[in-house]
Amino acid sequence: MTRIPFDEMKATIKQAFLNAGMPEDKAEVCARTHTESSRDGVYSHGLNRVERFVEYIGKEWVDVNAEPTLDVNLGAMEVYNGNMGPGVLNAIFAMNRATEIAEKNGLGLVSLNNTTHWMRGGAYGWLAAEKGYIGICWTNTESCMPAWGATSGGIGNNPFIMAVPRKEGHIVLDMAMSQYSYGKLQVTRLKNQKLPYPGGFDKNGDLSDDPGAIEETRRVLPIGFWKGSGFAVLLDIISSLLSGGLTTAGIDKFDKGSCGSCCQIFIAINPLKINTQEFIDKALGATVTQIKGGVPVKENAEIYYPGENSLKTRKENLALGIPVDDGVWAKVKELATIK
């Protein structure tokens, strides 16, 4: 396995974005965000997503020069048009703005309409937590999953993120509404493996852990069956109604790539406005102790709190370099070649 140092990966991605026409400051932030995603183990939305992002710029599905503009100001809540700018930059702007509003109003909610793919949603939860804020955010997406009771697509996998700052390591949930991504199905099939747990329905309508059988039907499973299906619908319509932007059905029609003109919600709250640091440390400490103190499924195995694995991977990848797929890395280096 090839491992690439963080700084080398970031510089290479940045050059690829500069070559695609991004201004220097924007290329810097986007490159850092992609590299951080790979550093934390979310390879699918880090280095592996660079080529597609460059392709979207080329197709004019992303406007590298666009900036978010204010649509509505309601005090604790502000609505922005993302103007089809880079989703990563719009999302960083929105979560930062939410933290500013939170200082004045207790909490801040910023919504974006007409934005583009934010890559790894968790990035904005970690961002809020790094600044000392509780962060909650979600996005809608194009449809890629059947609603419960249906065999054909209709709802998005709408990632949902919650993050809580904690000195010893932030507690972060970053989940899509599908049990497994299509990327995970493909990778598992190519290894000739089964999924660890059922991930969808096969052509007979039976639950299956065979990734190929699920790719065939495209009946991926929402988390919790009917529950995740309903959650996906609510995340979608709330993100649209709080931003005045497109629903999943609208994104499907808009048809400018994955998440083209999607909507996103960013909520920030400063827990120190309500509690002392001592109370917070005690509450989080007791929770982590309770989780990690359970009886593990396998003897001597560790039980992780949400986000703990990301930190472990981060530490390892910073020490040893970030693992890359050689083909993907070669492609990004090609995009980064100065012609």
Place this chain on the structure above:
Amino acid sequence: MTRIPFDEMKATIKQAFLNAGMPEDKAEVCARTHTESSRDGVYSHGLNRVERFVEYIGKEWVDVNAEPTLDVNLGAMEVYNGNMGPGVLNAIFAMNRATEIAEKNGLGLVSLNNTTHWMRGGAYGWLAAEKGYIGICWTNTESCMPAWGATSGGIGNNPFIMAVPRKEGHIVLDMAMSQYSYGKLQVTRLKNQKLPYPGGFDKNGDLSDDPGAIEETRRVLPIGFWKGSGFAVLLDIISSLLSGGLTTAGIDKFDKGSCGSCCQIFIAINPLKINTQEFIDKALGATVTQIKGGVPVKENAEIYYPGENSLKTRKENLALGIPVDDGVWAKVKELATIK
């Protein structure tokens, strides 16, 4: 199957609450809420929960005279102490207050610490939607589910609710973090049936659809496996940090019944502050059309949007009477006997 008219059920429950020492106005609201839960098909937290609520009053685990008191006012966000008053009344107060704050600040968030079981969480989503607001709320609970990777309890099933107002029927998600409740496991076992989908692990550590085998291990499944486990943890700690109240670990120690001194979050937003009614109608209409327009799993079967089934059940139960378990109904009538 015995069916009881709505008004008769409500009057009977109200008398039971009066007999338990509740003031008349509070007994009226609590009785209506329990009856509405049964009316909508959530029998477990409607009529079936009356006896236990009366028992909690008798044990002084619920203070029927307590009112919420303001702890912190941050503008768009207010924190209240529920003072161990009836959870239903505290929750109705909190969601109503959130809607008032939303008118001024775009959105309103009200948190409760030191409250008691709110019965059916969905009630407060429907309440917000009836008033024309998007409602989001959740509660933490005592631990009743192993965290992912553990075989023993440690996390709550922390119900999460999202509701969006819609003329033709509100769109409402009301879900706990466990795939099935213990009540559902018991009912299914007593019928000698299997669960429709796997609901936990048996003693060999295998996924199982046998309710008895899961009751034995108490390894109920979080929705989406590791995802629902993480979601439960985040809902718990955020409700505690936004209210200054107990986490699941703290509720376990407090030990005054289910949800004794729990924390709850209520968020309200008026979508008409951002969009026209026409935009809202169109966005929701397109989404419902897309969901219901999928290819159904079984020929001619209907695909439901979230909340649609509750409305169907409501209509049927209002027309025919609300189905009751004869033993439960006899017990509530006994509690309602004026001595």
